[in-house]
Amino acid sequence: MITVKNYSLKQVLKLTTVFFLQSLLNLSTVYSQPRIKDLWMVETTDTIKYTPAYLGNGMIGFRSLKTGLGAERVLINGLDDRAPLSDYVRLINNFNPINIKVVFANNKELQCGSEVKNWKQRLNLKEASLETSYTYGNQLNIRTQQVALRNLPMATMGVYEFEALEDIEFTVQSVMNIPNREKTFSIYKSHLDYNMYGLSTTVKEKIPVMSAVFPTESGTDCVAGANTFFFNGHTPQLNYKKNSATSQQLAFLVKLKKGEKYSFCSLNTFTHSKITGDAYSDAVRICGRDYNLGYQHLLDNHKAAWAKLWKSDIEIEGDDEAQIDARLALYSLYSSITTGFELSIPPCGLSETGWGGHIFWDAELWMYPPLLAMQPAFAKSMMDFRFNTLPQAKKRAAQFGYQGAMFPWESDLKGNESTSISYKLDMNEHHITADVAIAAWNYYKVTNDKLWLQQKGFPLIHAIANFWVSRSVKDEKGSYHIRNIVGPDEYHEDIDDNAFTNGAVKVVLDAAIKTAKILGQTANPDWQKVHDKIVILKDVNGATLQYEQYKGERIKQADANLLAFPLDYITDKAQILKDLQYYEPKIDPNGPSMSYSALAAAYARLGNTQKAYELFKKAYQPNRKAPFGFISEKPRPSVTVFCTGYGGMLQTIIFGFAGMTIGENGLYQEKANLPAHWNKLTIKISGKKDIVCRQN
Template sequence: MNKFVATSFDSGYTPVYLANGIIGLQLGKVPFQNGRVCVNGFIGRSETTVLSYPYTGSVDAYAPAPFPLAADVEIEGIILSRCPDFVHIEKQILDISCGELITLLRFDTPRGKAEIKVLNFTSRSVPPLICQEIELRIDRPCKIRLVAFIDSSGLPGHYLTGGILPSNEVADMMLWWEAPGSLSSVGVAMYSDLCGEESFSTHCSDWGWVGREVKEYSFKLKHGEKMTLRQVGALVPSVMHSEPHLEAIRLVRYSKHLGFEKIRENNRKRWAELWKSRVKVIGADDQTQDVLDSAFFYVHSSIHPSSPCSASPFGLATGVPYAGHVFWDAETFMFPAVLLSAPESAQAMLDYRSRLVPAARYNAALMGFRGIMFPWESSNSGDEVAPIWADTGVLEHHITPDVALAFAQYVHVTGDEIFLREKAWPILREVARWILSRASLTERGYEMLNLMGPDEGEININNSAYFNAACILTLREAQWAARYLGYKPPSQWEEVAGKIVLNVDSNNVLIKHDGYQYQKGKLLNPDTLMVIFPMNFPLRKEVERATLRWYLKRVGTYAGGPMFPPLLCVHAARLGDRALTTKLWEEGWKYYWKEPFGQFKEFKGMKNAEGTVYLAVPGGLLNAVMIGLSGLIIGSDEPRDWCKKRIVLPEGWQEIEISQIWVRGKKVSLQAKHGAAHAEIQFE
């Protein structure tokens, strides 16, 4: 597996993104300086919590958390943080096989030159933990001072309690930090340990700053000798514990029992298990495999079985668009691939929605509907938190059937009957009630009026093809669930599902919405194609093919646009057009790819330094290959019967191969060979 290496650190440099589903780190050229930390569920309200997006002052957003791996180096009185001209970054190496970052740098002062190697990782085995190791060698005998501390300087929010802990405590220091607006808090603790041949002295000080207590290590180092500073930080959001600062100390104590090397070993084991679901493309070039490996790494970095609040479009990052809110991106773009490779992580995404059903019930009631209605933008509370200037928060209702269909898909893939009865069925039942209350009976049938589909440029439309198809499928899934559990579904569910309006023109093309007219040469948002994939709505064959041909003929106008292009290669494959499949596969990633760490932008014109990883792109790429190009139609039938579509792969690709996915609680393999009548699922 390839490693991503950075050797150029100019103005276009993008910080490394390391995450584990609870903690996200954005680390710069010197990882122990000015690290940015995001904690799943740690939210605040302040103009400084969000950059480049006008949310502030009206809704909550991910707030930056204190950085517990902060450190500094002093050589004979010359301090690294104060002398950036003496710092030379040689390279950074991101090993996605285990989620580790290695940074090699030099601190060349007139009084001594140091070679410094820094290791960083976020633990998947104990996800509130983040770890750092700083290894230092010197070119001559020198007095050295290393400083370890929790850095909260410049952060919005305020200090509740904290400081240096008594010497009998395992943690060096602790901080309880509250976000702006007092919406949540985070507990932070850190311990450090110095390893080497030389003796050293330690000293703790607060430097006179509240919230910036430090632990200092002083020693003399000879030429060629090595000293290593190890730090383990724990961050606990208040959404997971009522006294997060105390729990952070407990987790640091636990990490001390495990030891740094064991934490690292366990993290590598967790990644090794995940990588058994690596998507391999036989015959493709190295770049294609790098793209898929990177997609897999960043999606799974951002989601974990312990994640309390699902995943936002830019993952666990602050200072990026969308404020850390949860959108349809989670269930529609990220969830399906996660479900096949890490079903416990997928369940955590759904548990977030289940926990917030009471809020969804109020959301529906406030709009005059029955049942439950999920917010377009969700946060800790489950209330609608879209900005008040945006129509999306009041019109983009397709999020509700999107969530319901994810619950149904989870049941079909896992076969978990307890989950069906206790969690999926209540969601499907109440969303079905919402659909019935949302529908308007006219002479045309049941219409869905005054809404917005995934194409946010079309506002206050009627009968969005995507929305209406999603409602039909949700009603059918609710009927299936009711019958499976021994209930008699309401007759209205079948009646409404059979009469919801879908606009098909005289050329058998599925139309985006009532009154839609395409203006030649103008941008065409291809959201309607999502009815065919990933929704897999059962259109008549002639309608599906006519719709594919019409939209794919015009889809070039959307190249480099957000969200949808990673999926378009599947639509070309459904037509059997290998050349177009190849073209759209390449356009599905190349406009979004960011060097040097294989991250993904939201759209073509976005600057590399903006954002971290826009997860709808890697999620879409994984869905396209694992499900779409593999010809799977996942449903309640037997898994081997999911392999329904003929396999058409991009040029040069011979086969898609996944050694391990999870189906009905068992490990299975998947092979999809170009030209085959269908893929093969093999149970162990």
């Protein structure tokens, strides 16, 4: 405050002018300072409420540790294992060779406890890396960076830097443990090894490689892995020790004076017998890939690969929270799939073995559509997976008395049913078979790849259409029904004429007829008969009836509403609104998160953006887990990272707010309907013109 007392008018005016100019200067200083929030970074300093971060490259996925020195768990894609005489099959998750131990002279191992100060972790979404930094007691400043290499999909990398706060020495240990397979009958045998391998016949330098191979629990396959180090400057003396028949370690001593720094890099490689006939040797070979160029070369190529992926991005102006969450969603999906291996995505990606890492309808109905729009090559991989398992789906249909192809509710990597036999869902939740055909039809519509349609798409659609003809039942009036079924609402089993299932069958049969015409093939005449006469029921008030026996009970997740979106079967706006208003209150609020995203997309397409945005937030915000914000399946504690929910969230943005539609002439935009505070929404698709949506 300025007090004016005994000043002349001239002095008062002078002081006022000075104060006004100083205020402008202060204001100018404030606004000239950059106030940029990095919308590619998720940062935390909270070690208490800690759900691990997720890093993946489509073949290797792992969850972080607070110390930044390794992984809580590692998943290896492309191979699942079944214990002998067990009905439970799962992705490989029992091999974790990427942990680094730091052991001090008193044999005390570094842990993330009371000695850790100034702890921080930053998940860099743009570069797909996790950076950890902290001070350990009065001894060390520690910085680490971890990645699942995008350019080397069977490898992960960790860069570790230590700065001495006092004269200190400690031992760095790389420990590799394998499961005990003593009692496993297999042609593969467990083996641990350490050796120095030459880079070439002309280069004298050799690299240290600690390696291992072991059979799967069932004995039918083997898993292999290897580690090597890159050192900055002097290579220390490396000490190898075989701890037991199932454990080995490679260690070196670090001595630092106060103020000195020391850093190194660990490269960890993986492979298995489903990828190569010589898994053990290939794990070692991957270690030597570009070793002579240094680890920075590998990191730079990793960043370049992610930069290429991020050419397909979603930009939201006016809602930083939604922007970060949208990128977390894309990041989670991109981290869970790659090209070249013809694999799909489990519900949790490669973050953990929720549901055994099996492939559900989650892949085709929830994760696939945004990837088809943003990354068609990934969508193709998901379709290739289904095509490769088509022979098994045909056998499965025949085994249960049907024609065509019947895909499993929970598919392992060979296309076998992997649902626990204690559940009945695998026997009757058949809409998955329709979902696969719809995805195949959508792939052709977006890509217009007629050769793919002929070689892979039509065989899938043809076999699935024949399945539904054999699965349907004709009544005395000439109508067709699908009885004794389970729809998406899994709270109600053994029902008749589930609306979503019957509607999906109509879409499939229509696609089969159209694809036959496109390719000049003869359509099965029964496709048209069943398409025209299969029933979709309504209740006395005109709402689409979820199934014949439905009386308004609570439902697990969106079901009948899916006929409007994503199926686009119901297009009448009044009917869509009636169904939305009827079923939303009946959805279990503790059910799977993607229900509200489907409803949000439908409301956005109707133009009710306020309601759409409320449901958009409801679909994922209650499910976010500290500290990085990855979502779980349900609001209460449950498995993360829920890629299924992320797929639904992205569909709300792309097909709801941005107004994108997959039509018979491809991907196009109808009318964007943005939330009131979203100033601008841009859908960036690599190689195509940006889709820019602004407020009206």
